[in-house]
Amino acid sequence: MTDEQALRPQNSALPLSALRAGEAGTITEISGGRHLRSRMLTLGLTPGAGVTVLQNYGHGPLIVRVRDTRVALGRGEASNVLVRREK
Amino acid sequence: MSACHSIRETVTLPPLQERPIRVALAGQPNVGKSTLFNLLTGLHQYVGNWPGKTVERKEGHFTFNGASYRLVDLPGTYSLTANSPEELIAREFILRERPDVVVAVVDAATLERSLYLVAELLPLPVPVVVALNMMDVARQEGIQVEPEVLQAALGVPVVPMSATRGAGVPELLETVERVARGAFPYAPRLPQIRPDHREVLETIGERIAGYVPEPYPRDWVALKLLEGDVEVTRMMRAALPPERWEEVHAVLRAHDDALVAVASGRYEWIGRMVRAAVTRPRVGQIGLTERLDRWATHPVWGLAILAGILGLVFWLTYTVGAPVQELLETYMVGALAEAVRSWLSGAPAWLSGFLADGVIGGVGAVLTFLPILVIFFAALAFLEDVGYMARAAYVMDGLMHLIGLHGKSFLPLFLGFGCNVPAILGTRVIDSRRARLLTILLAPLVPCTARMAVIVFLAPAFFGPAAPLVAWGLVLLSLGVLAFTGIMLNRALFRDRRSAFIMELPLYHLPNWRTIGLSVWQRSLSFVRRAGTVILVVSVVIWALSTLPGGSAEESYLTRLGEFLEPAGRLMGLDWRLTVALLSSFVAKENSIATLGVLFRAGEEGLADLLAATYPPATALAFLVVQVLFIPCVATVAAIRQETVSWRWTAFSVGLLLVISLLAGAATFHATSLLMQ
Numbered sequence: 001m002t003d004e005q006a007l008r009p010q011n012s013a014l015p016l017s018a019l020r021a022g023e024a025g026t027i028t029e030i031s032g033g034r035h036l037r038s039r040m041l042t043l044g045l046t047p048g049a050g051v052t053v054l055q056n057y058g059h060g061p062l063i064v065r066v067r068d069t070r071v072a073l074g075r076g077e078a079s080n081v082l083v084r085r086e087k
Numbered sequence: 088m089s090a091c092h093s094i095r096e097t098v099t100l101p102p103l104q105e106r107p108i109r110v111a112l113a114g115q116p117n118v119g120k121s122t123l124f125n126l127l128t129g130l131h132q133y134v135g136n137w138p139g140k141t142v143e144r145k146e147g148h149f150t151f152n153g154a155s156y157r158l159v160d161l162p163g164t165y166s167l168t169a170n171s172p173e174e175l176i177a178r179e180f181i182l183r184e185r186p187d188v189v190v191a192v193v194d195a196a197t198l199e200r201s202l203y204l205v206a207e208l209l210p211l212p213v214p215v216v217v218a219l220n221m222m223d224v225a226r227q228e229g230i231q232v233e234p235e236v237l238q239a240a241l242g243v244p245v246v247p248m249s250a251t252r253g254a255g256v257p258e259l260l261e262t263v264e265r266v267a268r269g270a271f272p273y274a275p276r277l278p279q280i281r282p283d284h285r286e287v288l289e290t291i292g293e294r295i296a297g298y299v300p301e302p303y304p305r306d307w308v309a310l311k312l313l314e315g316d317v318e319v320t321r322m323m324r325a326a327l328p329p330e331r332w333e334e335v336h337a338v339l340r341a342h343d344d345a346l347v348a349v350a351s352g353r354y355e356w357i358g359r360m361v362r363a364a365v366t367r368p369r370v371g372q373i374g375l376t377e378r379l380d381r382w383a384t385h386p387v388w389g390l391a392i393l394a395g396i397l398g399l400v401f402w403l404t405y406t407v408g409a410p411v412q413e414l415l416e417t418y419m420v421g422a423l424a425e426a427v428r429s430w431l432s433g434a435p436a437w438l439s440g441f442l443a444d445g446v447i448g449g450v451g452a453v454l455t456f457l458p459i460l461v462i463f464f465a466a467l468a469f470l471e472d473v474g475y476m477a478r479a480a481y482v483m484d485g486l487m488h489l490i491g492l493h494g495k496s497f498l499p500l501f502l503g504f505g506c507n508v509p510a511i512l513g514t515r516v517i518d519s520r521r522a523r524l525l526t527i528l529l530a531p532l533v534p535c536t537a538r539m540a541v542i543v544f545l546a547p548a549f550f551g552p553a554a555p556l557v558a559w560g561l562v563l564l565s566l567g568v569l570a571f572t573g574i575m576l577n578r579a580l581f582r583d584r585r586s587a588f589i590m591e592l593p594l595y596h597l598p599n600w601r602t603i604g605l606s607v608w609q610r611s612l613s614f615v616r617r618a619g620t621v622i623l624v625v626s627v628v629i630w631a632l633s634t635l636p637g638g639s640a641e642e643s644y645l646t647r648l649g650e651f652l653e654p655a656g657r658l659m660g661l662d663w664r665l666t667v668a669l670l671s672s673f674v675a676k677e678n679s680i681a682t683l684g685v686l687f688r689a690g691e692e693g694l695a696d697l698l699a700a701t702y703p704p705a706t707a708l709a710f711l712v713v714q715v716l717f718i719p720c721v722a723t724v725a726a727i728r729q730e731t732v733s734w735r736w737t738a739f740s741v742g743l744l745l746v747i748s749l750l751a752g753a754a755t756f757h758a759t760s761l762l763m764q
């Protein structure tokens with residue numbers, strides 16, 4: 001964990017909802033109320049986990065793949081997940 | 088599979104224990120838990136509610152290898168943190184009832200996510216057996232899981248199986264029995280909190296030592312406090328002396344992010360297990376689910392597909408359900424009532440009336456609901472089982488937002504167009520209690536077929552060629568009222584707290600007919616048992632009110648009540664006859680026409696013209712508006728009571744609709760009267 005933090009590139013974090021369909025990223029932070037955070041964490045959206053956006057039309061909810069599971073989440077909820085874009 | 092239930096072998100072995108082995112079945116949603124439960128218990132299962140909750144409780148029994156088992160199906164939950172009543176129920180059951188074994192069903196195809204619940208189950212003081220389900224699906228997806236490796240890594244027994252094919256079930260039960268009898272060396276390797284929070288966890292543990300109420304383990308309570316678990320926090324605030332609580336609370340406040348550390352710790356532990364036991368599939372292969380979802384979750388095609396599926400459900404209802412309903416009505420209910428009447432021809436008139444109209448009428452109302460209910464239940468269970476339901480919720484999410492709900496409320500509300508009863512029973516798919524309650528309160532505002540029947544009968548008589556426009560306007564009106572009420576209730580009762588929209592889109596798979604069949608059977612049975620009695624009683628009471636004391640409708644208590652209520656009716660331009668017709672629609676919506684027929688002494692053909700000649704358009708329109716928004720029929724009210732488990736919410740719902748319909752009726756009458764002048 002500490003190594004990873006030290007090695008963190010200068011690539012700034014952006015909300016998950018900013019990734020386009022097909023793009024992947026690594027979760028850096030989960031924010032929001034306790035209840036929302038708890039539910040997202042439970043479904044596997046934890047810091048360090050890789051996510052791939054499967055569907056994002058720029059409005060409405062999106063679909064992501066995390067830990068081999070497809071998860072649908074509202075745009076508001078997705079903006080509480082900060083990611084570092086891969087590539 | 089017959090070996091799994093109801094086989095009582097005449098074994099001469101002495102019973103090892105005097106009581107059945109108590110097993111709790113735990114698992115996340117979509118891991119095949121219900122399939123396993125149905126496989127083991129068959130028809131030996133009882134469905135009820137958990138005490139004081141609206142969550143379904145399933146329990147069953149079976150014998151295997153001479154041992155008898157009692158199996159409790161815990162609600163499907165992703166975790167055991169008190170985020171929902173289901174999660175609370177599951178963990179309270181394990182901690183308080185202390186079953187002999189918890190069988191944790193996990194999905195081999197999504198092992199990483201589904202082991203999360205196991206990570207929460209292992210620290211509880213009951214041994215866990217992991218049922219590694221869907222081995223066949225995993226193999227198809229190219230995922231290779233080695234059960235022995237997983238077992239060694241976890242330190243608890245792991246049994247590979249496939250509930251849909253019935254494979255591995257005897258082995259699972261043998262393992263459960265060995266663990267229950269303590270014949271299995273049980274040494275689970277527990278997940279740890281992320282290292283940077285280990286110290287805090289210890290501090291909390293020390294601070295609460297000696298104050299933790301039975302039956303909760305101290306370390307578990309400390310962990311749940313760090314996770315910010317609402318229930319455990321409330322419990323410990325009450326249990327600790329104030330100064331001590333302040334101390335603990337200060338530590339917790341300083342570590343608001345601890346829940347991330349706890350969850351990360353669990354996933355880190357899972358990662359080690361999965362790395363050991365799973366061979367990854369080839370990357371880049373696109374599965375069936377992803378291909379189907381390109382259409383099913385598309386913002387345009389997804390809606391079109393949903394509309395098509397719903398159209399199909401309604402087509403089924405009308406082509407299969409309605410005729411069967413009519414057959415039941417004529418040949419069973421009608422014939423039975425006739426038979427009773429002729430059999431009791433010598434008996435006093437009130438007795439044959441009571442039995443033929445009151446009791447059989449009531450039973451008939453319940454019975455004739457069934458064909459439509461069965462079709463809706465089957466459609467719901469099918470869509471749920473194949474995995475489509477989550478997609479429907481997903482594509483409807485945007486529109487449902489507008490009225491303070493999210494996607495999952497759409498399907499139940501839509502079912503309301505057929506009949507409000509399955510709409511209310513169908514709200515079980517909604518996971519948050521708040522959203523569920525709001526959906527139940529709104530469902531009666533969806534105009535059902537019976538209400539539409541009244542409109543279709545009366546509108547042409549009153550409005551001639553403008554009738555379709557009026558009917559269409561009435562539907563739009565009720566949907567508008569529904570949306571407005573939704574927004575208002577959401578503001579007033581729930582203070583705009585919309586529960587988060589986040590859910591799993593499970594893999595599509597072939598339907599399991601046994602699961603669907605049992606679901607339809609259990610839900611229909613539960614409706615007949617619980618709603619049935621209420622409907623029967625009310626139907627007898629209404630019958631009594633409409634015939635007593637004289638035996639004719641014109642002099643009955645119901646008529647007197649109508650006359651008594653006429654001043655209220657006047658506000659909407661209704662006379663006592665229309666008021667009585669409204670009251671009688673409480674038994675069944677289509678009754679209002681029959682009642683008017685009795686009061687006007689006219690058959691259905693003459694009635695329409697007679698009504699058109701009697702009432703001005705303003706009254707007619709007001710009556711239709713009230714009729715479409717009025718309190719739902721008794722079956723719906725019974726369903727509301729059954730699903731909310733609260734007479735208060737039931738009364739609130741009835742009162743709300745009463746107020747809405749009367750206000751809308753009065754407004755319509757006066758506005759139309761003004762316009763006509």
